[in-house]
Amino acid sequence: MDLQQRINAFVKLGAFLSQFTTNGTTKNAHIEANDLFFDGFKHQIKLAKEHNGWFTEKNITFSLESWSNALTNRNIDKWINNYNFIAIKPNTVAIIMAGNIPLVGFHDFLSVLISGHDVLVKQSSNDKHLLPFLAKYLEIVEPQFKGKIKFTEQKLEKFDAVIATGSNNTARYFEYYFKDKPSIIRKNRNSVAVLTGNESAEQLEALSEDIFRYYGLGCRNVSKFFIPKDYNFDAFFNAIYKWHPIINESKYANNYDYNKAVYLMSEFEMLENGFLMIKEDESFSSPIATLFYEYYNTIEDLQQQLKENKDNIQCIVADGFSEDEINFGETQKPQLWDYADNVDTVDFLLKT
Numbered sequence: 001m002d003l004q005q006r007i008n009a010f011v012k013l014g015a016f017l018s019q020f021t022t023n024g025t026t027k028n029a030h031i032e033a034n035d036l037f038f039d040g041f042k043h044q045i046k047l048a049k050e051h052n053g054w055f056t057e058k059n060i061t062f063s064l065e066s067w068s069n070a071l072t073n074r075n076i077d078k079w080i081n082n083y084n085f086i087a088i089k090p091n092t093v094a095i096i097m098a099g100n101i102p103l104v105g106f107h108d109f110l111s112v113l114i115s116g117h118d119v120l121v122k123q124s125s126n127d128k129h130l131l132p133f134l135a136k137y138l139e140i141v142e143p144q145f146k147g148k149i150k151f152t153e154q155k156l157e158k159f160d161a162v163i164a165t166g167s168n169n170t171a172r173y174f175e176y177y178f179k180d181k182p183s184i185i186r187k188n189r190n191s192v193a194v195l196t197g198n199e200s201a202e203q204l205e206a207l208s209e210d211i212f213r214y215y216g217l218g219c220r221n222v223s224k225f226f227i228p229k230d231y232n233f234d235a236f237f238n239a240i241y242k243w244h245p246i247i248n249e250s251k252y253a254n255n256y257d258y259n260k261a262v263y264l265m266s267e268f269e270m271l272e273n274g275f276l277m278i279k280e281d282e283s284f285s286s287p288i289a290t291l292f293y294e295y296y297n298t299i300e301d302l303q304q305q306l307k308e309n310k311d312n313i314q315c316i317v318a319d320g321f322s323e324d325e326i327n328f329g330e331t332q333k334p335q336l337w338d339y340a341d342n343v344d345t346v347d348f349l350l351k352t
Contacts, residue, residue: 017065020068078337120150161349206327
């Protein structure tokens with residue numbers, strides 16, 4: 001199977017996913033193998049929702065829609081044109097996936113297969129329904145993928161390299177366990193926003209997408225923002241109000257009530273609007289329904305502070321703060337060439 005065959009298969013997968021959007025599900029008769037897979041995938045979405053209360057239909061379809069937009073010929077070509085796949089020696093690459101948001105490990109899965117390697121996947125129990133079904137779709141539209149994709153719930157065996165994502169605690173285990181294998185080991189990271197007080201209402205409203213999408217469970221979600229000393233929170237609270245229905249969702253509401261009770265009993269100072277609490281805190285990782293903030297003196301001081309903490313930060317959302325900043329509202333729409341932890345996965349795979 002050559003590179004173009006692999007590309008064609010993922011483009012077909014992108015077309016298949018285009019039927020499942022946040023605006024609804026519509027069957028397209030022109031999608032290859034649709035009669036075999038359309039109803040079955042609707043059932044897998046249903047199972048994923050039932051299995052994990054954080055996986056609402058809107059969050060699942062948001063992920064599917066994002067991947068559909070990414071898996072086009074134009075995007076894949078732009079992504080892979082920076083690499084040389086000619087001398088690739090196929091190996092088996094194991095992937096240990098997180099399960100915090102739907103299909104969170106898909107980019108690693110895509111990178112391994114597009115590079116020409118075989119993949120051995122160990123999924124999180126929180127997100128186990130969607131990817132195996134999509135793998136079957138790939139095997140139907142490109143039969144040469146058969147035998148190159150395996151899933152396991154057992155101990156990983158017979159692999160040549162590994163990509164593992166977990167917490168800081170599990171990362172230490174991964175580093176020890178896989179010390180003799182080429183590896184990418186990912187730890188906890190969070191995303192931050194830098195505000196000046198001059199943001200437009202549109203920018204702040206877009207920031208709410210970075211905060212609330214997937215309930216804030218992703219490493220690309222903004223969990224903390226940095227603000228100047230005289231910052232007025234009114235504009236921020238007004239701009240994010242469109243997300244207030246989130247408090248009607250039971251898992252989110254339970255976390256909101258619990259964390260609010262903890263803060264009140266601990267006599268922590270905070271601001272809240274009925275569906276989000278904001279609290280001054282130096283930590284980067286905030287609990288669900290909570291956003292941390294920290295004051296800064298000068299932009300230069302903050303740039304240095306974030307540089308020193310770069311290993312804790314996935315994304316910086318800002319306007320004119322740094323060269324690698326992300327626009328407001330764009331953290332959950334990464335491009336194929338936006339690598340987690342800024343580690344080039346494909347480059348790693350081509351050297352494996």
